[in-house]
Amino acid sequence: MKKHRGIKMLYLILMLIFLYAPILTLMVLSFNASKSRSKWGGFTLDWYISLVEDGAIISAFKTTLIIAFLSAFIATILGTAACIGMQTMRRKFRRLILAITNIPMLNADIVTGVSLMLLFIAARMTMGFKTVLLAHITFNIPYVILSVMPRFKQLNRNTYEAALDLGASPIYAFFRVTLPDLMPAIFSGFLMSFTMSLDDFIITHFTKGAGFDTLSTKIYSEVKKGIKPEIYALSTLMFAAVLLLLWLVNYHPWTRRKNDGANKKKFRALPGAAAVIVTVLCVSGLLSGCGSSAAADYSNPNSLFIYNAGEYIDPDLLTEFEDETGINVVYDEFETLEIMYPKVESGAAKYDLICPSDYMIEKMKDNDLLQPINIDNIPNLKNIGESYWETARSFDPENKYAVPYCWGTVGILYNKTMVDEPVDSWSILWNEKYKDQILMQDSVRDAMMVALKSLGYSANTTDEKELREATELLKKQKPLVQAYVVDQVRDKMIGNEAALGVIYSGEAIFTKRENPDLDYVVPKEGSNIWLDCWVMPKSAKHIENAEKFLNFLSRPDIAYRNFDYITYSTPNTAARELIPDEDIRNSEIAFPDLTKMSDLETYSFLGEKEDRYLNSLWREVKAH
């Protein structure tokens, strides 16, 4: 077996390259001065500096560690105990338990997540730390059992029996003979649980409540709007910490001397040291974590719970509002409106202000989920232009429920160096010349709108024949499409990955700033004009605080700063006057002359049945 050492080394090295290539990529990105991940903008340490100041990321990181450690620890104890107990059970019964154990592992994470969510709702538990911890323990135990059980099968019972014959008590014999033999398996079970918990996204996503985030849910909410480079920096640091830990345990002279003995000892030293360090990390996290978990208490009258899309407000403004008013803001982000809706509907999470789009507001209003906002209590709303109130009337006829926040159009972003002909029509997205160069929006309404508009139909049609025609048109387009994405259109266009992309006007200013070759156009066949507004759910309790917040946001200086940060068009006319750059203030992209654009439609809520029908058509396109 000593032969072929060279080949074996080579194989190990190749596998290491395979496993570490993405990690190296992430590390490089953490030093990239450009915010876009497909462009190298020079070396910087800025992200590491801003990471320390980013309270949201740091607290998500601490929560992740605490949950991972506690759940892995509890799961290891429960799982190992279960394995020991099963050894003397009848085969049939043992099989049954193992089959149950397999369920959370074998089931789709999403089903496990949803089933637990349904359970927690039925048990009337508040979603938060507790529910996430329970869920994590549940999916961690199988990893412990699956790691420890095979070891039991290979265990030599003779040594244990010999120990008994030599006068050891069963418990003593177990701890001195069996357990050391099991230790590597138990440790790998613990390690696997810890890792699984660190990594889990889906189950956490369904069982978490307001103002609670682990690193994964934080990252996912950022995938939509582009990942903050601080996340890369944090991952790099975490990785470095793990490497340091490994080095300490294995090569530090202090541990090394101890390990000179038998092999097994090293296995015992390793989990011990790992556990100590992780515990220290977790305790420090727990101490600082207490403050924030107390703050997420909805019954506190001096607080305000906000639910917004990802990266859709300047975070400095939230701090400023807190400083000005002394109100404690709990800010939470949703990935899509479709994910937000059931959470609000089921009452699983309580909020005072939510920021959905037009058609969703209509749906929430129709389903009696909203309460009217008293506009008289919010003097700064006079800064919102009349034309936006009018647009809002298409889904809120009396301007009772919705306060305009941001608006824009849907259009084509294109790269002037890669497209020869003038871009003014949706039909260019069907041009064979741009095969694999086209990015489409991965959203039912937007994709359907593009097809319907190019056929000359309304974006709100429910006519089955027209919808069928649009579906076939999208199917025809599919071979030309490079990818169906949401906010990645932005990064990919900046990185010259594609020639044409369907995008929201709000992203156009930002992308043009990063890559001057890009330009944005609203096609002549017409498009969607959308309006995002603040609404107050029926269950909101902090009404006065919410009014204060809306008043604050509508102050011209604040609204201007917010616009500068998120680059989505503001309906605040006073704020628009404050924009120093004339090109942007009068930009056709940010503030198009709506009178010149004849065929801009807002989406309206088509009804639940119709929505599901549209979704099924869209799945048909994507599975085509």
Add this chain to the structure above:
Amino acid sequence: MNKKSRLLTGPYLIWSIGFIIIPLFIVLFEAFTGDNGLFTLKYVTDITWFVNLKSLGLSLVFSFISTALCLLLAYPLAMILAEFGKGRSSITVLVFILPMWMNSLLRTIAWQNILERNGVINGMLTALHLPALYIINKPPAIVLGMVYDFLPFMVLPIYNAVSRIDRDVINAARDLGANGVQTLFRVIWPMSLPGVISGITMVFVPSLTTFVISDILGGGKILLIGNIIEQMFTQDSDWHAGSGLSVVLMIFIVISMIIEEKYDSDQTTVTKRERRTN
């Protein structure tokens, strides 16, 4: 270990009833009832729709391929690790599961960067005047992502099993005239089977049910059954339909469980026989 030790299973048993069995019944309930609360088979039979059937087929194909690839890559790796790592086994193995400490969403996103049109690989290929490689948003990229994400789950259990094999058994086989290949297939492989089975379970199932990998590396152009179920819950908020398809998926999972269970019990008899001959 006396009979009292059975009680140790108690806490876990209660836990699994509360957090596994009951939630599962809630899902079953959702799958077999309609909006009106009456029994229906409609949601379970939705699987026969062309779109659903196609994505289930794709999921099965992709997860078979990625499980096979994982096994092919992991088995030699586990053996080499077990052989090389005698003095320092724990650290060598840890080096191979370390990548899992980077968040998996991030690692998958990193693959996007590597495979993209202007990505790392194509940058290198162009520098070497080789033709560019376009696998992003195509099936190979998804399989690659699955293999990458789930490989450690295959390596660990196999390594655990292989490193437990008594060197004397292998030496005995060689002394009795078996060559390297014979030793591998007649001695090492059968003895490592419990680890292999556990590894296959740990890779096959997440590959079959993933939706994140196909989302990020498939460019939304390839729908797996996981994507469909995810969309049923998040976009349609149609818990009945989502639960119905989940129940269908669980049938496939149960089938694979039964197959694995069969292998598993065969293996137990082998080891029993061995023990007796010892």
